[in-house]
Amino acid sequence: MPTETDTAILFEDAHFIAVDKPAGLLVHPSHIDARNSDTLVTRLASQTGLRCAPVHRLDRATSGVMVLAKHTEAASRLSAVWPTGVRKQYHAVVRGHMTTAIELAHPVRDRDTGARRDATTHFTPLAHAEIDEHVDRYPTTRYSLVQAEPMTGRRHQIRQHLKHLNHPILGDTSYGKSVHNRYIAERFNAHRLLLMAKQLSFCHPFNGDLVCLEASHDAAFQRVLDGLPWCPTETAG
Numbered sequence: 001m002p003t004e005t006d007t008a009i010l011f012e013d014a015h016f017i018a019v020d021k022p023a024g025l026l027v028h029p030s031h032i033d034a035r036n037s038d039t040l041v042t043r044l045a046s047q048t049g050l051r052c053a054p055v056h057r058l059d060r061a062t063s064g065v066m067v068l069a070k071h072t073e074a075a076s077r078l079s080a081v082w083p084t085g086v087r088k089q090y091h092a093v094v095r096g097h098m099t100t101a102i103e104l105a106h107p108v109r110d111r112d113t114g115a116r117r118d119a120t121t122h123f124t125p126l127a128h129a130e131i132d133e134h135v136d137r138y139p140t141t142r143y144s145l146v147q148a149e150p151m152t153g154r155r156h157q158i159r160q161h162l163k164h165l166n167h168p169i170l171g172d173t174s175y176g177k178s179v180h181n182r183y184i185a186e187r188f189n190a191h192r193l194l195l196m197a198k199q200l201s202f203c204h205p206f207n208g209d210l211v212c213l214e215a216s217h218d219a220a221f222q223r224v225l226d227g228l229p230w231c232p233t234e235t236a237g
Helices: 040-048 072-085 157-164 178-188 219-227
Strands: 008-012 016-021 063-069 086-095 102-105 120-131 141-150 195-203 210-214
Touching: 008 210, 016 040, 016 210, 040 063, 063 072, 063 210, 072 086, 072 195, 086 157, 086 219, 120 157, 141 157, 178 219
Parallel strands: 063 195
Antiparallel strands: 008 016, 016 063, 086 141, 086 195, 102 120, 120 141, 195 210
């Protein structure tokens, strides 16, 4: 019988398991929170009896599609095609109105080493909202729902790129703006980074099938989507 801590399984076969990772959960034990034994890997081990290995990364604060391998060969095969053979699409709620699609090629900084590494992300605005509330400097406040498709896989790539575009993600305590973070947390009870891995697709390295995975917005993310007066964004990009 499922428990409250069980993770939603999106796909499973003899080689891989894909889940909808909750926001705020580390993927595996880390120095970030060494005393916390509750991770995605340990939850799956308890839930399924399997010790699976992550094939890619999601930040602790980010929710959404996560693929793990059940054995070493599966991890090796999918990792080999990951840089060019996997399509990832994220949803983010950001500050301001993003009005046009853009492909941004801009280096991002590694938070541990300080090194800057080339990174490219394609952004497509999906909807925009404007509210008659004075949250920051202006008499009204604007937000956008954005789709992000990273072409490279750098740590915090989407978050840094959106900050560079002056559209920081709501709830981002590292790259965002605290006044907007507080407003969203208090107004919608959304105490999380509003970034999630919405879709992921890849060609199965064992049978050649196209695997298409999609995660749901969690309750906090959905409250923001339901609570703002969204209008579709028409773009030429």
